[in-house]
Amino acid sequence: MVTKSLLFSALMVIKCQAAVAWEPNVPMVIEEIEVAPPQKNEIRIKVIATGVCHSDLYHLFEGKHKDGFPAVLGHEGAGVVESVGPGVTEFKPGDKVIPLFVSQCKECRFCKSPKTNLCEKSWSTERYAQMSNTDTRFSCRGKPVLQFMGTSTFSEYTVLNQIAVAKIHDDAPLNRVCLLGCGISTGYGAAINTAKVEPGSVCAVFGMGAVGLAAVMGCKNAGASRIIAVDINEQKFEKAKVFGATDFVNPKAHKKPINEVLTDMTNGGVDYSLECVGNVAVMRSALESCVKGWGVSVLVGWTDLHDFSARPIQLIAGKTWKGSLFGGFKGKDSIPKLVLDYMAGRIKLEEFVTHTVSLEQINDAIQLMKTGGCIRTIVNVSK
Structure with a gap:
């Protein structure tokens, strides 16, 4: 039963602290913002913890889409439901949740298909380049402030449509499972869902940031017999070993191109490669590192700044080039299960922090x- 105090809370504008990015290439400013009440099918969430992801950095310093500002960034968070709007039946105040930058309405043709985790009702349908839409519940200094990727977790409170929220276990530690809101799920799922790494296979993961390390973990859990970590920072190998890497290659330590180095190491190329950097040159190297006939290369790293290319013979000869968004996970269905996997010790999160x-x-x-x-x-x- 909804009490009068909760109903009153749901009707109130909340004033809270948030990090506002007013324009590109300028540090964020901690501001007092106003967060409007949730409207029909919306949920207002108190954000407890959030990770900082490369997509936040990209939007602030690299993407430079001025129409995407001012905005509250952040999309890798976890929190507690503060209030719900009309029509919300799946959630109640006090529920622990993870905001989803890839929604799951369960009604559109994409949601009904097992072939993709896209959703036609996502924030990205109309303003993909700006990484936001114009419908926002935030304001500051009398001006609307956009909600980055539909989430905006660099704020004490945020409002999302219920199709973009996953309810998780009541005992989940929010300052750890928040990482499942983007980076860890993205890399882990790219290996198990998109690449579909097979037991006994040989894999190469390019880039040992959080996403790449999660991809290593995915390859390990999928049963890969050899996992080659590729990065120009050799200090990252010890961390990569924690997640299951068996070899480390620094491209700068070799005179030959990295794809030739990996080909020599693996008798013709790896079975699976995952590019987790967001660099178009590395994307091509990852593809060329795969064995002909059946090699699969997955683009995981985020960039929208440059075109990429490859020689057609690479694909004609049997290699496959694929892309992966949010690890191929349908968020409302999959994220609660990943939280349980973490709580049961089947995946790592603490080691990323x-x-x-x-x-x-x-x-x-x-x-x-x-x-x-x-x-x-x-x-x-x-x-």
């Missing part, structure tokens, strides 16, 4: 990612 900061230190967290000084930084948004 290298730094913890407060919301006021959000620009420090961005700088850590920009300089490669972290794997994942957790931001404690609310108490």
Whole structure:
């Protein structure tokens, strides 16, 4: 039964702290923003913790779509339902949840298909390049503030449509499972869902950031016999071994192109390669590292700045080039299961966390990612 106090809360505008990105290439500012009540089919969430992902860095310093500002960034969070709007029956105040930047309405042709995790009702349907839409529940200084990727977890409170929220176990530690909102699910799923790594196979993962390490973990859990970690930072190999890497290759340590190095190491190429950098040159190298006939290469790293290319013979000879968004996971169905997998010790999350900061230190967290000084930084948004 909904009490009068909860109903009153649902009708109120909440004033809270948030990190507002007013324009590209400028540090975020901690501001007091207004968060409107949830409307029909919406949920207002108190964000407890969030990770900082490369997509946040990309939008702020690399993407430069001015129409995507001002905005509250963040999309890798976890929190507690504060109030619900009319028509919401799946959630109630107090539920632990993870916001989803890839929604799952369960009604559109994409949601009904087992071939994809896309959703026609996602925020990205109309303003994909701007990484937001114009419908927002945020305002600051009398101006609308956009919700980045439909989520905006760098705020103490946020509002999402119920199709973009996953309810999780009541005992889940929010300052760890928040990582399942993007990076870890993205890399892990790219290996098990998109590449469909098979037992006994040989894999190469390019880039040992959080997404790449999660891809290594996916290859390991899928039964790969050999997992080659590729990165120019040799200090990352010890961390990669924790997640299951068996070999490490630094492209700068060889005179030959990395694809030739890997081909020599694996008797003709790897069975599966996963590019987790977001660099078009690396994407091509990953494809060319695969064995002809059946090799599968998956694009995981995010970029929208450059075109990429390859020689047609690479594909004609039997290689497959695929892309993976959010690891191929249908969020509302899959994220609660991944949370249980973590709680049962079947996947790692703690090992990804290298730094913890407060919301006021959000620009420090961005700088850590920009300089490669972290794997994942957790931001404690609310108490």
